[in-house]
Amino acid sequence: MFTNKQAQELAHKYIPGGAHTYSRGDDQFPSNAPAVLSAGKGCYVWDVEGKKFLDYGMGLRSVGIGYAEDRVSEAAFREIKNGNNLTRASEIEIIAAQKICELIPSIEMVKFAKHGSAVTSASVKLARAVTGKNIVVRCLEHPFFSYDDWFIGNTVVNSGVPEDIQKLTVYFNYNNIDSLKRIFESHKDKIACVIMEAVTTVEPCASTYFPGTKKHFLHDVQHLCKQNNSLFIIDEMITGFRWHNLGAAHYYDIDPDLITFGKAMANGFSVAALGGKREYMERGGIHHQHERVFLTSTTHGAEMCGMGALVETINIYQERNIPEHMWSYGRKLTEGINGIAKDLGIEKNFFLSGIPCSPIYSTLDKDLNLSWGLRTLFNQEMIKQKIIMAYVSISYAHKESELDQTLTAAKTALKVYEKGLNDGFEKYLQGHILKPVFRKFN
Ligand SMILES: Cc1ncc(COP(=O)(O)O)c(C=O)c1O
Numbered sequence: 390m391f392t393n394k395q396a397q398e399l400a401h402k403y404i405p406g407g408a409h410t411y412s413r414g415d416d417q418f419p420s421n422a423p424a425v426l427s428a429g430k431g432c433y434v435w436d437v438e439g440k441k442f443l444d445y446g447m448g449l450r451s452v453g454i455g456y457a458e459d460r461v462s463e464a465a466f467r468e469i470k471n472g473n474n475l476t477r478a479s480e481i482e483i484i485a486a487q488k489i490c491e492l493i494p495s496i497e498m499v500k501f502a503k504h505g506s507a508v509t510s511a512s513v514k515l516a517r518a519v520t521g522k523n524i525v526v527r528c529l530e531h532p533f534f535s536y537d538d539w540f541i542g543n544t545v546v547n548s549g550v551p552e553d554i555q556k557l558t559v560y561f562n563y564n565n566i567d568s569l570k571r572i573f574e575s576h577k578d579k580i581a582c583v584i585m586e587a588v589t590t591v592e593p594c595a596s597t598y599f600p601g602t603k604k605h606f607l608h609d610v611q612h613l614c615k616q617n618n619s620l621f622i623i624d625e626m627i628t629g630f631r632w633h634n635l636g637a638a639h640y641y642d643i644d645p646d647l648i649t650f651g652k653a654m655a656n657g658f659s660v661a662a663l664g665g666k667r668e669y670m671e672r673g674g675i676h677h678q679h680e681r682v683f684l685t686s687t688t689h690g691a692e693m694c695g696m697g698a699l700v701e702t703i704n705i706y707q708e709r710n711i712p713e714h715m716w717s718y719g720r721k722l723t724e725g726i727n728g729i730a731k732d733l734g735i736e737k738n739f740f741l742s743g744i745p746c747s748p749i750y751s752t753l754d755k756d757l758n759l760s761w762g763l764r765t766l767f768n769q770e771m772i773k774q775k776i777i778m779a780y781v782s783i784s785y786a787h788k789e790s791e792l793d794q795t796l797t798a799a800k801t802a803l804k805v806y807e808k809g810l811n812d813g814f815e816k817y818l819q820g821h822i823l824k825p826v827f828r829k830f831n
Pocket of ligand 1: 399534624652
């Protein structure tokens with residue numbers, strides 16, 4: 390077995406960036422964080438030396454029930470023993486497809502894949518094929534949709550993407566319908582689709598919603614798309630299986646043409662989905678009169694262990710109403726931590742906000758500017774108390790005792806934060822400063 394140091398060195402020797410996801414990289418965690426993990430159970434993870442941490446990363450939000458949930462694991466094992474990948478569509482793949490179509494109101498047909506980028510890219514391709522238009526409009530405040538060219542070419546990390554492709558994606562701003570109207574006007578009859586998440590937790594965009602009023606920004610976006618014959622695509626990678634069992638589109642009472650899911654839908658197993666209206670989705674099929682769309686087609690797209698995990702995950706979500714727990718825990722966490730910050734007089738410089746089921750924390754300096762140094766300091770002090778909290782992803786496994794543990798740790802961490810705020814964080818920081826994932830140079 391390795392020591393932590395050996396594991397980290399090997400990771401960088403053999404893998405560019407030391408991990409297969411940039412948000413798992415060393416630049417996203419303080420230097421005292423475990424660089425490599427070996428196991429997870431519930432909401433805890435263990436490093437390679439056997440040290441245990443309370444985790445708020447939850448596999449980049451892919452685990453909603455808890456790590457190594459027995460029922461999900463057993464459902465996956467069952468399918469592994471059934472062969473895991475057969476020559477024609479598997480029975481469990483059909484059961485999973487039916488389950489998703491019956492569960493999510495706007496989904497009449499579905500195609501599964503192994504990761505989110507594949508399905509968001511497929512949604513864009515389908516929109517272009519259906520509309521015969523090329524321009525993709527994405528929401529700027531949503532940090533990530535795909536590592537494919539159509540999206541990443543429109544970010545600062547656009548190296549390797551031809552300029553002609555970069556120009557085909559443009560952006561608008563959340564909660565600013567005029568910014569979208571302007572794009573529809575300046576690219577008249579050229580817009581294939583608008584792709585966005587239902588909500589953003591980036592302030593000041595974490596908008597308030599009044600259920601039943603249909604007066605959400607999303608309704609205006611949906612209306613503009615209809616008016617301009619462009620498809621409306623909602624990416625539920627983060628909001629799905631978190632905002633509501635039926636998804637955030639249901640929660641916000643919208644009816645997108647296409648929806649993408651991934652992350653927590655199979656409690657950590659590799660499953661993503663593109664779903665939507667039959668009239669569009671069936672173009673990816675083989676029994677229609679239109680020109681064919683080669684939508685997604687991969688050897689492992691509906692790997693049976695993932696399909697089994699997905700079906701059992703949905704069963705558990707329906708039995709236990711997991712999102713309700715996430716909302717409730719998030720509210721208590723937000724209230725608790727913000728109370729501690731207030732007692733210390735630093736409530737303007739450190740606070741939790743956003744949507745309760747998925748809170749975000751802000752680390753601001755004395756001039757109220759975002760401070761990566763203070764963010765690192767808070768992370769470092771939480772790690773000292775065996776809590777990984779680079780961001781806040783709540784699971785069903787986070788219970789009262791974890792809440793108590795977190796609030797106790799936050800009290801200690803925020804006392805150091807206060808000192809860092811007043812005396813300079815450099816005095817208390819032990820290693821490198823965190824950096825944003827999306828940046829042009831190292
Ligand atoms: C909103 C959103 N869409 C798409 C993706 C891509 O998903 P994946 O990492 O499974 O390819 C992510 C991943 O972080 C995401 O947050």
